[in-house]
Amino acid sequence: MRIVSTGRLAAAATRTEAALAVHAPHLVDAFTRNLPHAADTVGRRLRAALVREDLTPRTAGGHRHAFNRVEYPHAGVADPVDLLTGIDPTGSMSAEIRNAVVNLAIALARFDPKIPPDAGPDLRAVHLERLAVTGHNLHPCGRTRLGWDTADVLAHDLEAGHTPIRFVAVRDATHLGDDLGTIPAPPGYRAQPLHAWQYDTILHRYADLFTDGTLKRLDGHIDAVPTAALRTLLLPDGTYLKVSLDIQVTSTRRSISVASTRNGPALSQLLHRLTADNDRLLLMAETGGAAVPIGSGRDLSAIARTGLTGRLHPGEEAVPGGALPAHDPATGRTVLAGLVDRSGHTAATWLTDYTRLLLPPLLRLLADGVALEAHLQNCLPTFVDGKPYRLALRDFAGLRLHPGRLHQAGHTIDLWPGSVVGTTDTETLRAKLGYTALQAHLGELVIRLGESHNLDETTAWRLIRDVVDETYDRLGTHPYAAADHSWFLAARTPHKALVRMRLAGHGDLHIPVSNPLHG
Template identity: 70%
Template sequence: MIRLATTGRLATAAAHTEAALTVHAPHLTDAFTGNLPTAADTIGRRLRAALVRENLTPETPGGRRHAFHRIEYHDAGVADPVELLTGIDTTGTFATEIRNAVINLAIALARADHNLPTADDPDTTAVRLERLAVAGHNLHPCGRTRLGWDTTDVLAHDLEAGHTRIHFIAVRDDTHLGDDLGYLLGIDPGKPGYRIQPVHAWQLDTVRTRHTDLFTDGTLRHIDGHLDAIPTAALRTLLLPGGRYLKLSLDIQVTSTRRSISIASTRNGPALSALLNRLIDDDPDGHRLLLMTEPAGAAVPAGTGRDLSAIARTGLTGRLQPTEQAIPGGALPHLIGDLVDQTGGNPATWLTDYTRLLLPPLLRLLGHGIALEAHLQNCLPTFRNGHPHRLALRDLAGLRLHPGRLHQAGHTLDLWPGSVITTNDTETLRAKLAYTALQAHLGELVIQLGHTHNLDERHAWHLIRTVIDDTPGLTTDDHTWLTAETIPHKALVRMRLAGTGDIHIPVSNPLHD
């Protein structure tokens, strides 16, 4: 491994973090500095691979080719990943994000064995297992970016902290929009004419600063007390006792996006949950799906309307069978070898069974005009003795809906005006599912099965193609698109460099005849 440079902006950022750790967490200082080279190399390898995959730099020797023009390198080739962006990142904005990711990954690695939550239910167990995916998103080089947090914030609220707090603000009824989350949580607003709105502990100061006038005129009121909660890998989604979740506005940048929540997301969640539940009930494989619904949500339209939003989400506690184990998708690459061995060690059989669990219901939903964002982070497959058993799906904010297909299939859905989850472009709809379920999800598992059980990749994709071919209810047009010679890839680095929304580039498709 290449040693971390002792000069430059990364070294300066590391020195600032080390100084903060010396004051606030001295027991982590040595581990932080010791893990910096590993963190820089991990982020650098992901960045190097993404630059080649997105045709931003030429392919260099030493990489291993995989499906969808994915090339993985054994090392970053540089001490500071930002060196890979020379001549590419003209503003330096993306370089800042990369450096931030390195620093935060080094902190996470230093804390790897600290503050693990006690796991006595499937939801707490899932959070515990999420910490195996310490680098975050399996393809994004900014999986550990937390722009807006300083070192003390990371120590207090990141996944490895193991705990954080939910505070409450009383909101005057006429300025509150949505469901009464305080009632669901059993929190009294203390005064008639108000409703309780939960807020992330870090976000509380942001709300106080941005909306001082609303506290002054009585629109918002401080409420004493708090609830302890466990941060998940999504950071803004917090686990409460009893297997309930709250997704709260958190105005920091994680990977590519600032994690505040739109009014539309708070209002669309219940309607989407109801529609998906109906479709799951009607699906021949519906008994193998568990939807983590979003039954309630609320926002405060002041300002951008994103600062005080919150969404309730159901969990898995009380819904699993005694021998059923839920594993968050992010942790699956780290556990897949053991799972296959539990079933007898045949990776081809295991992959076929897993693909049959994952793809058919998603492909049939596509025909209804719904493309779920089924990357690893949004899926919690369950297993019995290593065998794929059921699939839990969570987080509805990233899906795409095609109004024409929905109408043609006989569905009506009242969405919040201007909701960005709708598209009239069939290409956009299909690309959402294809990138998340095929490239980011199955693509990762195929690579890992090659590492753990020497499964040939060409054979693996042939198995996956067979499942697609055999899926009843998949339209001919969708099948043709999914098995075309090229397929759109979500260009994560190009998106950050451009500062825009989704950008796709064509990549070779292993599912093509």
């Protein structure tokens, strides 16, 4: 593989290498060794996305999969930015791609697959997430961290292993929501938790509010563990805290809206009511949220979330969905392949069992008006002896709610004014679940099972189709079941166009792709 030696990527790599020489000289050689592999990984994903989204023609050498997905063995270029020639006139996405490459090379240089033998289920899940070192399975910018320099990446990225939670005191009249502080605040104030990087940002961004007493610095911190989401941190007691982090990861700046802090607990309660009869679901509920409506209103937000500690049965292990297609260095095979082998089942039987765990509750929720964002990163399936057992779901900020369907099902919810999660558009509702659960989630597992166990893709999608049909048969006369069923079996289905979205710079964009469930 050619070493990246010219162009802007080379310049970015040189700057990163110089920063590593100051902050982590022991990583310089490993960074340099891993840079070509990082460039090829990002390039392969970008090349595949450009073809899938009809931005460039399909070239020879790729293998076609469901939903117009094409996998290439190599990027075909040393610098993936070259793939954007004539497509990215502003250069904004090129900058994101370069950032993704250098940060992936840093992550590969720091890669450590060891899991502490005494790790509880939540800490073990974080360590398994680290196996998925390349990030989001479809997004070429899975390792983008725009807004962080190399020192920030070293201090706060997933591989850092820990990062502090700091606190500011917020005047009661300015604070909105629940009290999430775990350290004392002065009378008339509440302690608001912040990511350590965000804390430093806030000190400068709102210096005038520290001067007039609206905000006060507080001493003390909590040592937390960053998850793959970066802004979601695992606390020592096995719970989580999702905090604003005003950097761009994949397609989005990761600050948190006021609406998300106020809706989270209400959404969790609604989901508990809707799924109360399903003992195979574990909801990682959002139990409280708080914001400080100053500036953008997004900079000092935080949401508390429950974990899995104390909730799993003997022999039950939770595996983050994002880790399933990742390679386990101990075996040289994917985590997914290891589970199938341990189960003693064929890949076809295992996939059927997994699909029956995943899809029926999600399709039932859709019929009742809730479309969960069930991509790999938001799902933590659990297994006993390698067999699918239960499904833990987390992070409800990206779901969509249909008020009419909810009302028909006998439920209501008061959303914060201006919330983006509510929609009356059934296409938006269905596309949210269809893309995340079928394309990004099951689509990835089908490809990897084909590689590890020779599972024929047509057979795999027939098995998934059977589960979809069984689920809607059980829903029977539900008023929305028939229409939803037909939508999921249509010849074409919407695909979230990740590259087109980045080139446009705003909003969700979808394009139609072929549907393997059709026919």
